[in-house]
């Protein structure tokens with residue numbers, strides 16, 4: 044049967060032209076293909092009904108590159124005119140200069156000229172395990188469609204040199220990490236996601252979202268009755284950190300890097316040595332990654348003093364307590380520091396869950412008590428949630444905001460509640476995943492769909508990273524506070540019982556081995572089965588069938604629902620603060636503008652209706668909040684401000 048060679052173009056009702064290369068078996072770029080591409084790009088650019096363009100290859104392969112047979116014919120005949128002189132015209136004039144957004148939908152392979160075509164597009168969406176490379180040198184030619192220029196711009200000079208000089212190809216997964224691939228999506232959703240990307244670029248969504256995040260971040264520095272109250276931040280020359288564990292040593296490192304004198308207190312010499320060594324290791328790793336000079340690391344370390352008692356606390360400007368989440372211990376510490384510290388001293392806690400009023404219950408300095416909630420690793424993550432109670436003074440908030448900025452954090456002032464703004468909004472993130480797994484959905488698929496959405500880690504892998512011991516403790520705290528909307532899953536407990544604490548002990552849902560990437564652990568499926576038996580929520584005992592879109596909705600719409608409650612209760616000053624906090628604290632994709640911005644793009648009415656239907660089938664975990672319902676009914680955006688009952 045004759046091979047069907049050519050380039051086709053189909054324009055959908057959405058205004059996206061899909062241009063497809065067909066030249067089996069690898070869609071090599073033979074002369075008729077190159078001229079076909081030119082013709083179709085030209086047509087798509089001319090047609091007024093085409094808003095955006097997707098370029099793809101037929102038969103599950105993008106393109107294996109320029110047709111090597113042509114090289115052979117040139118060698119045989121010596122006739123150089125056989126080489127089509129098209130690269131500049133096709134790749135630069137028509138593709139890169141196209142006024143309409145162009146997205147490459149890459150599957151199978153994109154090699155040589157194939158990858159070069161993909162790189163000339165404005166964005167690349169790829170299916171898993173696609174092979175990407177510029178192997179031209181193995182044929183004695185150099186990449187001729189601009190790959191020598193575009194690859195270094197996307198992946199950096201070192202990696203591009205490696206890929207070109209050694210003809211090394213990479214997978215689309217690695218490509219995503221390097222910036223060559225903008226989104227990784229399961230093969231079934233490749234075309235639909237690529238269409239959406241193309242339309243988003245056409246409508247300026249991506250740029251709109253990023254511009255929103257830019258201004259939202261600037262807005263966080265305006266706090267009514269604090270930054271406009273004519274107050275001046277007081278200098279924070281010496282800060283004490285109590286607790287030299289992961290958080291305490293990270294906070295100390297962040298302070299030292301900005302030339303603040305730090306006193307690090309621990310309970311015994313052994314713990315103190317550990318804490319000091321962790322700070323040193325943090326600084327060393329910054330030096331080895333080229334982020335800090337040896338000189339500056341030495342200077343930072345000279346500002347650190349380890350102590351075992353409170354003698355040094357007599358002249359500190361602020362104390363940041365970062366001990367384990369134990370109410371009695373924290374209450375005792377706050378009572379002690381109140382007695383020893385000077386009256387102007389700020390008493391801050393890095394708690395992530397305990398009510399600050401409870402922590403400060405035994406003190407008389409309620410106006411000096413504030414939450415300084417850093418995200419781990421504290422010397423790297425930029426979000427700082429400043430948690431204020433109804434008693435925290437404006438001066439204390441202003442001082443902590445100024446200190447936060449000085450140590451290069453983005454401070455976001457939030458109200459006092461269990462989980463504060465970020466952890467509270469995202470507690471349903473893990474629970475939605477547990478619900479899906481107990482309903483029979485493959486756990487590794489859940490993670491893969493959510494990373495395709497743009498989160499750096501799926502909810503189950505995130506659980507592995509945090510540790511399931513911590514997961515158990517946190518689960519109980521949230522169950523106590525928000526019991527009406529909790530999905531009670533035995534999965535975490537069962538994981539712990541089977542010796543899987545996550546990354547900490549090398550085993551969770553995934554296997555963690557030094558020097559290699561986490562691998563899905565098939566033996567965890569027996570634990571999952573046990574959990575499914577206990578919850579018994581699969582309809583008729585059979586796994587449910589869901590699309591990738593439904594997985595995203597069942598995990599992220601409950602998060603939006605909790606964000607609505609956070610907005611309703613005035614835990615954040617403005618909706619955009621929650622966008623910034625979700626991007627910086629949870630690595631929610633910035634190109635989606637943050638959790639509330641994204642929800643408004645999807646539409647409150649749609650989210651409300653989906654949650655309502657899900658709650659009818661699966662119960663209270665999905666029940667739409669009053670705020671969401673009101674906004675949906677009144678056709679309002681979630682981000683529109685309201686006259687609020689604020690916690691501020």
Ligand SMILES: C[C@H](O)CC(=O)SCCNC(=O)CCNC(=O)[C@H](O)C(C)(C)COP(=O)(O)OP(=O)(O)OC[C@H]1O[C@@H](n2cnc3c(N)ncnc32)[C@H](O)[C@@H]1OP(=O)(O)O
Nearest residue numbers: 069071107108109110111112154155156178185186187188
């Ligand atoms: C302008 C640019 O910078 C210049 C270029 O693009 S130069 C070309 C760069 N591309 C390459 O070097 C890729 C070469 N191809 C390969 O490495 C492998 O064929 C592949 C990884 C694409 C597929 O491998 P595999 O699945 O094992 O199939 P394989 O048997 O090798 O190839 C299938 C058929 O496609 C042909 N083919 C593969 N790539 C081709 C290409 N670029 N041009 C013409 N034919 C090609 C093979 O000759 C083979 O033909 P046959 O069935 O008649 O024998």
